[in-house]
Amino acid sequence: MTRPIALVSADVRPADGHVWHAAAATYLEALIAGSDAVPLILPSLGPAIDLDAVLARVDGVMLTGSRSNVHPALYGGVASEANGPYDTQRDATTLPLVRRALELGIPLLAICRGMQEMNVALGGTLATEIQTLPGRQDHRAAQSDNQDERYGLAHEITVEPGSCLADALGAGPDGGTTRVNSLHRQAVDALAPGLLADALAADGTIEAAHPDGAKGWTLAVQWHPEYWVASDETSKRIFAAFGQAMRDWQSRREG
Known part of the structure; x- marks a missing residue:
């Protein structure tokens, strides 16, 4: 059996006089090292992408985190400069992608923005600038130029018994x-x-979730397991579970 192929969401960013569709290397490398999968970046071209044609050829979908936020108009909120930046081309691609992947039962791992995309795609809402809300802790990254410090393990979460996350761990x-x-x-x-919520932070922030009765393996997490996949046991187990789900799907797909 060949390595499974994981479809990866892309941010749309201007650079060098061009518009780029890109994913950070940490996500791609985590799929190779942690899931033994081949990453394939899906450009954020919205309705121009034939999702069924693409999904028929892959074994899993990973939605990455991003500096951009899901546009509030998609969940009844109000856009603001403070809440940006936004990436509406990504929104127009990933929200339909979530819904179709779940309909087909293709394994799906959603990380940070990806978790928020899944929630909005299925009819949920988002709270913005949560560090300003009463009783909520500051979930933003540490102020540092050192990426290990920015991505350092910051707080505990409580895992729901019997959840998809509990299973993976x-x-x-x-x-x-x-x-x-x-x-x-x-x-x-x-x-x-x-x-369904799979895990909560001490301040009540939903840190992981999965769809009740999902056809296939599906997990959304609010943190970044891709960064520590080589050394952190929780991160390793999440990517290993995703990899196994993709191999199971590949076996069925190749029949």
């Missing part, structure tokens, strides 16, 4: 806790119908 009947990093300004507010 090999957690016992009580679910337990694990330590994660934190680099976000917004988070899930109202959880979409049909989504």
Whole structure:
């Protein structure tokens, strides 16, 4: 069997007089090292992409984090300069991608912005600038030029027993806790119908979720397991579970 192929979401960014569709190397390298998969970047071209044609050829989908936020108009919010930047071309690609991947049962791992995309795609809402809300901790990255410090493990989360995350981590009947990093300004507010919370931070922030009765392996996490996949056990287990789900799908797809 060949290595499974993982479709990876792309940000749209101007640079050098051109518009680029790109994904950060950390996500691509984590798929290779942690899932033993081949990453394939999907350009954010919205309706110009035939999703069924692409999804028929891949074994999983990974939605990456990003500096940009999901546009508030998509969940009944109001756009502002403070809440930006936005990437509407990515929104127009990833939200339909989430819905179609779930309909087909293709394994799906959604990270940070990806988790927020999944929630909005399924009818949920987001809370913006959560560090300003009463009782909420500051989930933004540490102020540092050192990436290891910015992505350092920052706080504990409580894992819901019997959840997709608990399964991936090999957690016992009580679910337990694990330590994660934190680099976000917004988070899930109202959880979409049909989504279940897999983990919570101490301040109530939903840190992981999966769809109830999903056809295929699906996990959304608010933190960044891709950064520490080589050394952190929680990160390793998430990418290993995604890799196994993709290999299982590949076996069925190749029949």
